[in-house]
Amino acid sequence: MEDYKNRVDGVLAQVNTIEQKVHEVEQFYLNNNKKQSNNSKGGSASKEKDKDKDRHVVSIKKQQQDTESGEAAASKRMQELIRQFGTILRQITQHKWARPFMEPVDVEGLGLDDYYEVIDKPMDFSTVKKQMEAKDGTGYKHVREICADVRLIFKNAMKYNDEKNDVHVMAKTLLAKFEEKWLQFLPKVAEEEKRREEEEAEAQLNMQLAQEAAYAKLARDLSNQLFEAEVLLDELREQLVQNSRKMSTEEKRQLGTALTRLSTEDLSRALDIVAQGNPGFMANAEEVDLDIDAQSETTLWRLKLLVKDALQAQGKPAASMGGNRNDNNDNNNNNAKNNNSKRKREICDALAKTAKKKSKKPGS
Numbered sequence: 001m002e003d004y005k006n007r008v009d010g011v012l013a014q015v016n017t018i019e020q021k022v023h024e025v026e027q028f029y030l031n032n033n034k035k036q037s038n039n040s041k042g043g044s045a046s047k048e049k050d051k052d053k054d055r056h057v058v059s060i061k062k063q064q065q066d067t068e069s070g071e072a073a074a075s076k077r078m079q080e081l082i083r084q085f086g087t088i089l090r091q092i093t094q095h096k097w098a099r100p101f102m103e104p105v106d107v108e109g110l111g112l113d114d115y116y117e118v119i120d121k122p123m124d125f126s127t128v129k130k131q132m133e134a135k136d137g138t139g140y141k142h143v144r145e146i147c148a149d150v151r152l153i154f155k156n157a158m159k160y161n162d163e164k165n166d167v168h169v170m171a172k173t174l175l176a177k178f179e180e181k182w183l184q185f186l187p188k189v190a191e192e193e194k195r196r197e198e199e200e201a202e203a204q205l206n207m208q209l210a211q212e213a214a215y216a217k218l219a220r221d222l223s224n225q226l227f228e229a230e231v232l233l234d235e236l237r238e239q240l241v242q243n244s245r246k247m248s249t250e251e252k253r254q255l256g257t258a259l260t261r262l263s264t265e266d267l268s269r270a271l272d273i274v275a276q277g278n279p280g281f282m283a284n285a286e287e288v289d290l291d292i293d294a295q296s297e298t299t300l301w302r303l304k305l306l307v308k309d310a311l312q313a314q315g316k317p318a319a320s321m322g323g324n325r326n327d328n329n330d331n332n333n334n335n336a337k338n339n340n341s342k343r344k345r346e347i348c349d350a351l352a353k354t355a356k357k358k359s360k361k362p363g364s
Contacts (some may be wrong), residue, residue, distance in 0.1 A: 007236055011229050018225050021218065028215050034209075063210040067203045074196050079141045080191060082132060088181045089150070093125050097170040101125055118160050123152040143189055143234050150178055164325050238298060245280070247300045255300065256292045258307045266310040 093096060104124050107115045116122075128149050131139050141144050157171035247255070259270060274290060275281045277299035282288070295303070 004236060004240060006321075008233070011232055011236070014225070015229050018222050019283075021222055023221050025215050025222070028211070032212070046336065053307060060207070060210045060214050063207050065098055065204075067207065068201050074192075075141075076200065077192055077195075078142060079179060081188060082140060082146065084188070085185065086132065088178070089128070089182065092150070092174060092178050093175060097174060098125070099169065100167055101157065101174070112160075115160065119156050119295050121152065123156060125151050125153065126151075128153075147182060151175065154178070154210070237302070246297055247304070251304070252292045252300065255307060256305055257289075259303070262307065262310055263314065266306070270303055270306055271312075273306060274299060279300075323344070 010283060021195035039348060093102065100123050105112065105115060128146060131149070132146065139212065154171040158168050158175075159169075161168040164327075259267070271281075271284075271290075274295065277296050282335065292300070322356070
């Protein structure tokens with residue numbers, strides 16, 4: 001019994017581990033369904049996914065590598081755009097009016113005491129150049145960031161200086177020249193942004209498909225593990241039953257009586273147990289003829305375990321499995337046989353009625 005208990009505990013520990021993984025799979029599909037529901041509102045993402053359902057799905061690790069490779073390629077292309085954008089900056093900074101904007105404003109030297117009260121973020125072309133040449137990851141990641149800083153250089157000057165001031169006029173003129181050149185350069189930027197957006201969407205879709213494939217495989221593996229655990233428990237239960245003593249006539253009588261006290265659902269389970277031990281037994285037939293004495297010891301003990309658990313779940317006392325154990329102790333063998341035959345007929349009738357009611361339930 002100790003060995004049997006240890007083996008059962010081992011199976012239950014395995015089942016607990018499987019249960020945790022099942023919860024993980026359930027959470028994935030729950031979140032996935034929410035995403036699909038949100039995407040279906042827009043329509044495009046859902047249609048795109050349906051269109052690509054049959055594509056080859058790579059592993060999550062491979063997809064992560066492909067995503068990283070794609071991001072590196074996109075970053076390289078953006079750096080090339082930044083290099084090309086440098087030509088525009090050189091044209092602007094070589095203008096004869098660009099000198100006031102090449103270095104940070106000398107606030108103290110010029111006595112501009114209110115400069116930092118007016119200007120929130122000072123900017124100049126030397127700072128922009130340093131950012132463009134930075135190699136430690138702090139540099140510009142997108143050409144639009146440079147564009148924003150160049151605009152800030154001129155807008156700061158226009159904001160701090162009066163419209164009639166020479167610096168204001170110079171800044172306004174150079175900003176107009178810059179915007180003209182930026183509009184000419186913008187199609188290249190828009191093309192790259194569109195390409196990057198498409199690549200990111202494809203990478204996201206591929207990752208989703210890879211995750212779905214991985215979780216589908218995990219679900220199959222868990223199903224197989226649960227089946228194996230169930231088979232092992234059945235084997236252990238069979239061994240326990242085989243090693244158990246034979247059920248006495250009185251215990252069979254008590255079992256038969258207890259079967260009549262089961263709910264419709266539990267009675268259906270009991271009939272399924274009988275059918276497992278008797279291939280010819282029709283558990284779903286309108287009329288069921290159950291002979292307790294004809295059942296194998298395995299079936300009898302399985303029924304007894306089921307009845308015990310079912311009655312306890314119903315809140316009925318354990319004694320209800322057989323009623324008063326002192327009843328009929330003084331009856332002779334002939335009376336016991338007659339009573340047993342009568343009870344078997346009553347039980348069969350009760351089982352038949354219950355099974356008939358069960359078979360008439362909607363959807364059964």
